[in-house]
Amino acid sequence: MVSREHNRAAVYEKLQLLRSVTNSHAVNDTSNIIDASNYIKELKGKVERLNQDIATSQYSTGHGKNHHHQQLPVVTVETLQNRRFLVNMHSQTSCQGLLVFVLEALEELGLHVLEARVSCKDSFRLEVVGGDNVQAIENMDAEAVKQAVFQAIRNWISST
Structure with a gap:
């Protein structure tokens, strides 16, 4: 019984941390996880755009030689x-x-x-x-x- 309450408290704490990291205001666990998944996709998109910007910047500053x-x-x-x-x-x-x-x-x-x-x-x-x-x-x-x-x-x- 104590172990179950301890696990429940640990899960609740982790979900609270997840809410704070993803700026989620979701009440239930499923919505919170979906918000986190969307947040991860958004971050991947930002990283991809940054990588393209870096490659473009390297390309336009001379690494592309003739181009x-x-x-x-x-x-x-x-x-x-x-x-x-x-x-x-x-x-x-x-x-x-x-x-x-x-x-x-x-x-x-x-x-x-x-x-x-x-x-x-x-x-x-x-x-x-x-x-x-x-x-x-x-x-x-x-x-x-x-x-x-x-x-x-x-x-x-x-x-x-």
Whole structure:
């Protein structure tokens, strides 16, 4: 009985701490956890934007050598059914050689490219559906794929 009350008090204390960290005003535990989950997603988005800002800043201050004013491609990754990922990239300018870096990064992750559409005449657009390698992608999520694509972009920048 004392142990149960002790556990209940500990859980209550942890939920109060969670409420204070996430600025949640939820009354019940489920709502509090949902608020915390949303807060974590929001933080991930902020980190992602900061990483893109850092990469853009490095790119525009000379690390991109011949491409001082070129913007980095916008990247989105979605999880599809059957453990597949949809990678979308778009840039207002041509990104000569970037396709190779991105495809190599996807291959290193163990993703098989099942379908790809590329346009790189005046702008750069890439849409890739990858998946099917169940062992390689069993514990992979869209964020891991996105980070690999960003690393490919950084590698491309340093090679140009």
